[in-house]
Amino acid sequence: MDFVTLILNLDRKIIFAFVAVLVAWPLIWPLALPIETTPEVRSIFAAIEALPNGSDIIIAADYDPxxxxxxxxxxxxLLAHCFEKDLKVHLxxxxxxxxxxxxxxxxxxxxQYNKTSGTDYCFLGYKPGNAAVVGGLTNSITGTYPTDFYNKQTATMPLYQRVQSVKDVKYIVDIAAGATVEVWIAFASAPEKVxxxxxxxxxxxxxxxxxxxxxxxxGISGGMKGSAEYDVLLMNNYPTVKVGGATRIAGNAVKGMDAQSAVHLFIVLSIILANICYFIANKRQRDERRGA
Amino acid sequence: MIPIGELIGTWIAVGLTLMMFSFIYRDNPAFKFGEHLYLGISVGYYVNIQYWNVIYPLVIQAMKQQHNYWVLIPTVLGIFILLRVVPSLGWLSRMAFALYIGGFAGYSIPYIVHSLLLPQLSQTLQPYSGGFGPVVNQVIILVAVFSTLVYFFFSLEHRKTVGAISRLGIVFIMVSFGASFGYTVMGRISLLIGRFQFILESFAEGGRARFW
Known part of the structure; x- marks a missing residue:
């Protein structure tokens, strides 16, 4: 079997094995490849950075495991960045x-930042109904979430003595695995101009x-790459942010980017190699047909 | 000292991850066990979450503590939707669906038009300004939107001029698919990295799966 035929008939388990090695290797022995930040992620960081200390921010974490x-x-x-700036977080x-x-x-x-629930932040928990919930928040946060995740009354919290609805919030970030970004734009950000x-x-x-x-x-942060960029911006601007250790506040996405780059390089090279082999095999078949 | 519950939990998680990875080799009983366990636990978890976050506070608590019996109306309508599984009573679900779809459409259409459709439309039709680069971008966006819309316009036969424009539309659609596919590959690899990170960190110095 020549090389072209071998590549075109390669067992997919061999490709999986290569991918596994290329993922594991940089995680065990990091390559420390540079991570360039993009304007899309820098814009998010700059927007948070521009908020006055003590401002309120809604963070919608709409994803699952x-x-x-x-x-x-x-x-x-993002939470570390908000607490560095003493922002009040509504999660x-x-x-x-x-x-x-x-x-x-x-x-x-x-x-890590000695922040207190109800005063510095509030985890409101889960509520079903996407558009209805976001629309409800534009009327009243405590009305939509009478209790927080820990079943404590929100109306009595110091945080909600001055914040009534989305109108009183300075910024929204949606960390989304699905289509909730459009819901937040349509029902909160655009109508309330937040x-x-x-x-x-x-x-x-x-x-x-x-x-x-x-x-x-x-701004937009896309996937692990975007998260790694935000990690880099945070660590460059706030060197005191804890990296590694038991709580691992920042730097988790950075650790994965070496593996990401290695596998991407392998995939690109595999696509090029497989295409070259495909065209060579096609040419051979055409030549054989002409010969016959 | 690692708490025993955390230790056992980590070992179970590592074991289940390896069971799911075993499908790469071939379908096998370990994978099937992991798959069924995942489905069963997921259903149980979501039922639990929905009960404690929706039914208990919005229905049971509302009636018991606030004596708000109006919540019975949406509750009954919700039960009607479940009746689709009973063929003789399935027609009741149509009432609930009609109310839900009609109400939601009336609520959301003005927001969608005002906040999504119109801003996107106005962005497509921006005046040509800002130098060479932005003008080129603007032209590309306009041509892409127009040719893609022509591709999805099926009342005219796609021949001659219309055919040429729709073929250009296909090119833009393919570029869009390519970008999405590239991102998809990145996303899937990220998931794999996440699992590998979990396994490696569990067995690393100070990890949660080490006995020693």
Whole structure:
């Protein structure tokens, strides 16, 4: 069997084995490849950076464990960024699978910054009904969420003595694994004129560029790459942010990017090689037919 | 010392991850076990979440504590939707669906038009300004939108001029699919990296799956 035939009939398990090695190797022995930040992610960081200290921000973490590697690092970094700037965080989710992940993130980061629930942040929990919930928040946050995730009355919290609805909030970030970004734009950001950004899974990132170019989103973070960029911006601007260690506030996405780059290079080379072999095989068949 | 519950939980998670990965080799009983376990636990988890976040606070608590019996109306309509599984009573679900679809359409259409459709339309029809680069971008966007719309216009036969424009539309659609596919590959690899990170960190120094 010659090389061309071998490549075209390659058992897919061999490709899987290569991918497994290329993922594991950089995770065990990091390559420390540089991570360039893009204008889309820098815009999110700049928008948060421009908020006055003590401002209120809504973070909608609309994802579940199937998107954890892509979006959970962004949640950690964004929460750390908000607490570095002493922003008041209103955290919620429209996804039923989200609360456990968000609880883990907010409790880790809040403990790191000595922030108190009800005063510095509030985890409102999950509520079904996407558009109805977001629309409800534009009327009253405590009316839509009478109790928080821990079943405490929101109306009596210090945080909600001055914040009534989305109108009183300075910024919205939707960390989304699905189509909730459009819900937040349509029912909260655009009608109430509250600027917003989105961090989404890589699969949905391409679709949201239309809202970014139209100025309806200040910035977009797509997948693990976007999360890694935000990690880099945060660590460059706030060197005190804890990296590594038991709580791992920032830097999780950065760790995965070496593996991401290695596998992408392998896929690109495989596509080129397979196409060359395909065309050579085709040419051979044509030549054989002519010969016959 | 790692808490025993966390230790056992991590070992179970690592084991189940490896069971799911075993499908790469071929379908096998370990994969089937993991798959069924995942489905069963997911259903149980979501039923639990929906009960404690929706039915208990919005229906049971509302009636018991606030004596708000109006919530019975949407509750009954919700039960009507479930009656689709009973053929003789399936017709009742249409009432609930009619109310839901009609109400939601009336609520959302003005928002969608005002906040999504019109801003996107105005962005497509921006005046040509801002230098060479932005003007080129603007022309590309306009041509792409027009040719893609022509491709999806089926009342004219796609021949001659219409055919040429629709073929251009296909090119733009393919570019869009290519970008989405590239992102999709990145997303899937990220999931794999996430699992590998979990496994490697569980067994690393100080990891949660180590006995020693």
């Amino acid at each position: 199937s998107s954890k590697p892509e979006l959970q690092p962004f949640t950690y970094s 919620l989710t429209l996804w039923p699978g989200g609360p456990a992940l968000i609880q883990q993130a907010i409790e880790d980061v809040a403990a 600027p917003m950004s989105a961090a989404c899974t890589a699969v949905s990132a391409a679709g949201y560029y239309a809202y970014y170019t139209a100025g309806q989103l200040d």
